[in-house]
Amino acid sequence: MKLYELTIHKLQEMLAGREISAVELTRSVLDRIEQTEPKVNAYLTLETDKALEQAEAADKKLTEKQAAPLCGIPFAIKDVMCTKGMRTTAGSKILESFVPPYDATVIEKLRAEGAVFVGKVSMDEFAMGSANENCAYGVPHNPWNFDHICGGSSGGSAASVAAGECIASLGSDTGGSIRQPGSHCGVVGLKPTYGRVSRFGLLAFASSLDQIGPLTKDVTDCAMMLNAICGYDPKDSTSVDRPVPDHRAALEEGLEGMTIGIPKEYFGAGLDPEVKKAVLNSITRLKEAGAETRDVSLPHTEYGVAAYYIIAPAEASSNLARYDGVRYGFRSQEGESLLEMYSKTRSQGFGDEVKRRIIIGTYALSSGYYDAYYKKASQARTLIVEDYKKVFAECDVLISPVAPSPAWRIGEKTHDPLSMYLMDALTIPANLAGIPAMSVPCGFSTDGLPIGVQMQASHFEEEKLLRVAGGLEKLLGIASAKPSMD
């Protein structure tokens, strides 16, 4: 095994025992990037020299036995989180040259642990997309089959983890943007409970839905990263002040006493038969291992996409008003007046999908339409929240597919935004309700593309998710599967 192929927990032991140095590990990842990046195209910004400096600093801490769990581990960060002194584009031309003067809280926390930041990875522009095709700097390719999408919007995160171009990554999830690419690239992805992780320094898309989370090679790594990034932050008034458990320790508790709900609405028409088979197999295995299962219903699931595509664009239309060519980023040199400067800058700086969503959002919030769209969608959101309340009264974790199909071909759905939106039907409800949800690899299609299973739990019950996820991972034994990358 090469160092870049290993997990955080394995590498942590090797680093702490001084079998390897953080510099050696970082070099292994950098060499891998050099070798595979021409095919994968996951990175938007690479900072090789700084990464090696950080690795040297980590080695010092490790030698002095003062190292935190993530010390010396090389990470790739979705390009939507502010990194002090390292360019942050959100995949958009409008932020082509933006260098943040401060760190996002999650970055500050990883830095304090002694993490190594290799670079920033690709994403759909402002996290709007399900295929990572809406990036102003090119499309990343799925390491399991280069002709296929990585998923989105955290496509670069998922692809870089799967390809061994980093040890783990941070992504963000507004409607499935961690879980869906995780599923398509065969890695573990977790969207924590809304408020569990600070959003300070995350470039906002839809503030009531956005949440930062890890993409990792296995469930233990996921728990370790969650430990490092979660907790209350006075700089994010929506972060929740409550005790943080040791998520890694929770994994020890296993499946004992867990009741698993199977929501029938997630297995309806349009579900790829191979995905269905892999997910049902996961359920059977969990049942054999002692978990109790129960059929449940979330009757308003089918309204999730419609509610989301009002609420998310409405919030985005407001959040993206700040990109006006005045304080940072791109400014068009055309236009005489201030108003012309604004509209030329925004029209030339934003891509089509972002413009489409700003227009939908502005329309939905405009005078005379507010009740028909935004209020109606927010009421549908309540009905979805209530569905979850009922089922979580009788079960601990819900199991379902993440996406209706394995990764499609690059370009296949680009010209039909609505059909792309519908691919998010199974991941959106968790964001609307603010509950934690994760994606765990559970099999492969006959074409060799990864398939993920989704787990959802009630607010702040990440421990239950991780217990079931960890249990399933052991039962299936596919966490170590790697793409051949030929």
Place this chain on the structure above:
Amino acid sequence: MQISQEEVLQVAKLARLEVRGDELENMTEQLDRILSYVAKLNELNTDGVTPTTHAIAIDNAFREDTVKDSLSRQDALANAPEQNGEAFVVPKVI
């Protein structure tokens, strides 16, 4: 039709976006399809349902009003497309 070309132009103007002539037809068609799909929400009876705008109930987050360090002017101006060392510079307004 849920939305007309005139409405798209008007909303784009409000959002400070330009939609070029050759983009307008395609943009209107796509928005119309999306809004027609969203109309699915009208199947739901939502009489008396309280809208959810925040998934987690949080009270006002108060803090002490204490003086802390903030970004220096130099750092705050560093990313500006145009600045004069003291302020952001924009095209003449008046």
